Amino acid sequence: MADPSTSPSLSRAGVQAARERIRPYVHHTPTLTNATLTALASSPTPPASSDAQSKTAETVSSAETEARAEVGRTNGGAANAPKAPVMRLYFKCENMQRIGAFKARGAFHALGRLMDQPGWLEGGGREKGVVTHSSGNHAQALSLAARQHGIPAHIVMPTISPPPKIAATKGYGANVVFSGSTSTEREAETARVMKETGATLIPPYDHPDIILGQGTLGLELQEDAAALIAAEEEATAGEAPAFFDYRAPAKGLDVILAPCGGGGMLSGVALSCEGTGIKVFGCEPSHQGADDAKRGYESGTRVEAVKSLTIADGLRTPLGNYPWQVIYERRLVSGFFSVDERQIRDAMRLVYERMKMVIEPSGAVPLAVALYNDEFRNLVAAEAGEEGWDVGIVFSGGNVELEALGKLFAPE
Amino acid sequence: MADPSTSPSLSRAGVQAARERIRPYVHHTPTLTNATLTALASSPTPPASSDAQSKTAETVSSAETEARAEVGRTNGGAANAPKAPVMRLYFKCENMQRIGAFKARGAFHALGRLMDQPGWLEGGGREKGVVTHSSGNHAQALSLAARQHGIPAHIVMPTISPPPKIAATKGYGANVVFSGSTSTEREAETARVMKETGATLIPPYDHPDIILGQGTLGLELQEDAAALIAAEEEATAGEAPAFFDYRAPAKGLDVILAPCGGGGMLSGVALSCEGTGIKVFGCEPSHQGADDAKRGYESGTRVEAVKSLTIADGLRTPLGNYPWQVIYERRLVSGFFSVDERQIRDAMRLVYERMKMVIEPSGAVPLAVALYNDEFRNLVAAEAGEEGWDVGIVFSGGNVELEALGKLFAPE
Numbered sequence: 001m002a003d004p005s006t007s008p009s010l011s012r013a014g015v016q017a018a019r020e021r022i023r024p025y026v027h028h029t030p031t032l033t034n035a036t037l038t039a040l041a042s043s044p045t046p047p048a049s050s051d052a053q054s055k056t057a058e059t060v061s062s063a064e065t066e067a068r069a070e071v072g073r074t075n076g077g078a079a080n081a082p083k084a085p086v087m088r089l090y091f092k093c094e095n096m097q098r099i100g101a102f103k104a105r106g107a108f109h110a111l112g113r114l115m116d117q118p119g120w121l122e123g124g125g126r127e128k129g130v131v132t133h134s135s136g137n138h139a140q141a142l143s144l145a146a147r148q149h150g151i152p153a154h155i156v157m158p159t160i161s162p163p164p165k166i167a168a169t170k171g172y173g174a175n176v177v178f179s180g181s182t183s184t185e186r187e188a189e190t191a192r193v194m195k196e197t198g199a200t201l202i203p204p205y206d207h208p209d210i211i212l213g214q215g216t217l218g219l220e221l222q223e224d225a226a227a228l229i230a231a232e233e234e235a236t237a238g239e240a241p242a243f244f245d246y247r248a249p250a251k252g253l254d255v256i257l258a259p260c261g262g263g264g265m266l267s268g269v270a271l272s273c274e275g276t277g278i279k280v281f282g283c284e285p286s287h288q289g290a291d292d293a294k295r296g297y298e299s300g301t302r303v304e305a306v307k308s309l310t311i312a313d314g315l316r317t318p319l320g321n322y323p324w325q326v327i328y329e330r331r332l333v334s335g336f337f338s339v340d341e342r343q344i345r346d347a348m349r350l351v352y353e354r355m356k357m358v359i360e361p362s363g364a365v366p367l368a369v370a371l372y373n374d375e376f377r378n379l380v381a382a383e384a385g386e387e388g389w390d391v392g393i394v395f396s397g398g399n400v401e402l403e404a405l406g407k408l409f410a411p412e
Numbered sequence: 413m414a415d416p417s418t419s420p421s422l423s424r425a426g427v428q429a430a431r432e433r434i435r436p437y438v439h440h441t442p443t444l445t446n447a448t449l450t451a452l453a454s455s456p457t458p459p460a461s462s463d464a465q466s467k468t469a470e471t472v473s474s475a476e477t478e479a480r481a482e483v484g485r486t487n488g489g490a491a492n493a494p495k496a497p498v499m500r501l502y503f504k505c506e507n508m509q510r511i512g513a514f515k516a517r518g519a520f521h522a523l524g525r526l527m528d529q530p531g532w533l534e535g536g537g538r539e540k541g542v543v544t545h546s547s548g549n550h551a552q553a554l555s556l557a558a559r560q561h562g563i564p565a566h567i568v569m570p571t572i573s574p575p576p577k578i579a580a581t582k583g584y585g586a587n588v589v590f591s592g593s594t595s596t597e598r599e600a601e602t603a604r605v606m607k608e609t610g611a612t613l614i615p616p617y618d619h620p621d622i623i624l625g626q627g628t629l630g631l632e633l634q635e636d637a638a639a640l641i642a643a644e645e646e647a648t649a650g651e652a653p654a655f656f657d658y659r660a661p662a663k664g665l666d667v668i669l670a671p672c673g674g675g676g677m678l679s680g681v682a683l684s685c686e687g688t689g690i691k692v693f694g695c696e697p698s699h700q701g702a703d704d705a706k707r708g709y710e711s712g713t714r715v716e717a718v719k720s721l722t723i724a725d726g727l728r729t730p731l732g733n734y735p736w737q738v739i740y741e742r743r744l745v746s747g748f749f750s751v752d753e754r755q756i757r758d759a760m761r762l763v764y765e766r767m768k769m770v771i772e773p774s775g776a777v778p779l780a781v782a783l784y785n786d787e788f789r790n791l792v793a794a795e796a797g798e799e800g801w802d803v804g805i806v807f808s809g810g811n812v813e814l815e816a817l818g819k820l821f822a823p824e
Binding site: 093095096100349352353355356357358359398402403404405406407408409410 | 765810814818820
């Protein structure tokens with residue numbers, strides 16, 4: 001990894017610089033809206049859909065809310081249900097990013113920075129390659145970035161990793177090295193690879209270059225949501241009632257909800273919003289203590305170890321040190337919300353059924369917060385009132401085993 | 413149903429008239445491209461992905477083809493693989509249509525036409541309502557259209573229908589009436605409802621109003637694909653080699669591949685292309701004789717009964733009489749191609765994994781033809797040569813039980 005002291009500053013400008021660097025290599029992913037989900041989020045009690053009974057409620061309600069959603073954004077949900085929060089949702093589709101998740105951004109940025117580091121290429125860096133330990137999206141992201149730059153990638157994965165993940169990583173041309181499944185075993189194997197090959201370590205989240213790369217999705221989301229909001233304002237301007245015709249110019253998003261695992265992406269998105277007035281919240285699973293960032297943020301002490309088997313498998317890691325500085329010490333994240341396993345599944349199911357989009361469980365966590373977390377919903381109702389908030393929701397990835405979906409959605 | 417003799421003509425102009433009628437009620441769904449799938453279709457042997465071995469091949473190959481796809485549309489696949497067809501794919505996303513399938517178009521058109529029929533409203537038509545027998549997308553489409561117009565809908569469904577489908581139909585406010593599962597029993601029950609309530613029958617496909625409504629998706633696809641093609645031509649114009657710099661103006665799609673069950677949508681799409689020069693092909697499952705339209709088209713005699721349990725459950729019905737006239741007698745469809753169950757599953761998996769989109773098995777059939785049907789692929793290679801064809805692919809719907817996905821994708 002490049003020396004952190006040479007990284008662009010951990011600031012909005014740093015994220016902008018990262019964006020220029022990775023622009024040729026990553027997709028500018030779409031930001032989508034969905035009238036049904038926006039209406040559900042603005043209902044007093046958004047329906048779940050995990051079992052037959054609530055399934056009925058869901059379809060009834062969503063058919064109703066679809067009609068309601070067509071009433072238009074200014075009337076959204078507040079009229080007959082005074083306590084419902086009013087939210088308009090904007091979905092950042094990183095499931096459509098290369099390798100199917102936002103991790104491509106950080107990997108391309110980190111590798112690009114490394115290649116520019118004085119002496120790295122001259123010292124044979126390209127031949128020695130890069131290494132990381134990951135069985136998830138970071139493995140594929142680094143493999144892709146390395147291959148595109150003609151650099152060998154060594155990926156340390158537990159022997160027990162799912163065969164399709166191993167195949168996918170090999171598919172991007174990486175050299176997969178197996179290890180035991182404890183973190184000690186993985187780190188020992190990584191150290192061995194580094195010693196043997198001279199490869200440079202590219203960690204998954206705890207580095208400024210990774211943070212800045214992931215943060216680039218925040219800039220795109222802000223721009224695209226602002227354009228959508230402005231277009232909607234213009235489209236409805238002619239329909240405004242004569243009385244109270246005045247309307248403030250479109251101001252862009254009020255809030256972004258992003259998932260938080262190691263915190264690389266969340267801290268990057270927070271940096272991308274610095275100075276914009278957009279509040280950023282972290283979203284976590286509560287299962288078996290996976291809400292480590294929330295607990296750390298609220299107690300003032302970073303939680304350094306997590307052992308959770310939440311279905312949101314991308315969010316099982318504890319918050320890293322660099323992310324902690326951005327998130328907590330600089331208070332660039334305004335707070336955290338957590339959701340349980342059923343709420344994650346319900347949100348994921350709604351995205352499949354209503355948006356027809358494939359997302360992984362980790363990517364469903366922010367929508368679950370918007371739909372089911374009372375604390376967040378009360379905050380929106382109290383602070384945004386009838387005008388409501390424009391809420392950016394990060395769909396962080398879409399890599400899910402199709403074989404596992406049936407099990408995930410099996411009736412309980 | 414409105415008297416067919418009063419329907420707009422079965423012509424492109426008729427489809428255009430239908431489009432104006434239903435415009436306020438249905439979505440103009442997006443037309444998307446995907447570099448990886450386009451590159452796979454233009455590979456000599458597109459990989460399947462059903463089992464572990466081919467899964468490896470798939471990920472290797474698609475990682476490679478992703479890079480290849482970035483070379484640009486004019487170089488797509490032809491250079492090192494002289495026998496591969498060159499195709500650029502444009503996906504019409506009717507999975508994002510209201511109720512999750514194109515059927516909303518025909519239902520809104522048929523109902524609108526019925527309401528305008530002289531005497532229908534005056535004769536108490538609105539109070540007597542409408543009726544159909546369907547356990548699929550037509551049931552939900554008619555229920556939605558009826559509710560939006562304040563008309564009761566009676567839906568006859570077999571007692572053994574999946575509970576979520578029953579719940580979804582009830583969710584749109586329909587009165588669900590149960591029957592036995594043979595077609596005789598369903599028709600008898602439908603006749604009873606008509607007699608008892610005076611409700612008007614709205615059949616799923618065999619009526620000009622339904623055909624014209626479904627055909628509207630073809631107009632949107634033609635326009636949006638032409639715009640995408642023109643934008644791409646413009647973007648690459650500057651990069652054209654100095655030698656052979658001449659380029660014909662963008663001409664729009666060459667071909668549309670659409671699924672064929674009862675043939676309402678296929679014949680409507682064919683009408684939407686009349687006089688444009690765009691060839692339309694029907695796509696069917698071959699399983700247990702579900703390729704009835706292909707057999708009928710090639711023998712010159714419509715096949716009137718089908719008994720297939722293909723996973724493409726929307727395509728188990730035989731071709732209707734009105735569709736037959738458009739498709740065969742007027743030769744507005746240029747031919748049919750069929751694919752087996754594994755090819756349908758493989759295409760569906762690629763859409764989930766590569767596009768992150770939820771489609772139902774029936775909706776995957778045209779992509780399966782583009783990827784795996786040698787007859788179609790040889791036709792493209794022979795007729796389109798190195799220049800290739802711009803191919804519209806209809807993703808007809810996205811209504812699939814999540815519980816069933818695991819089973820569908822289980823290793824064999």
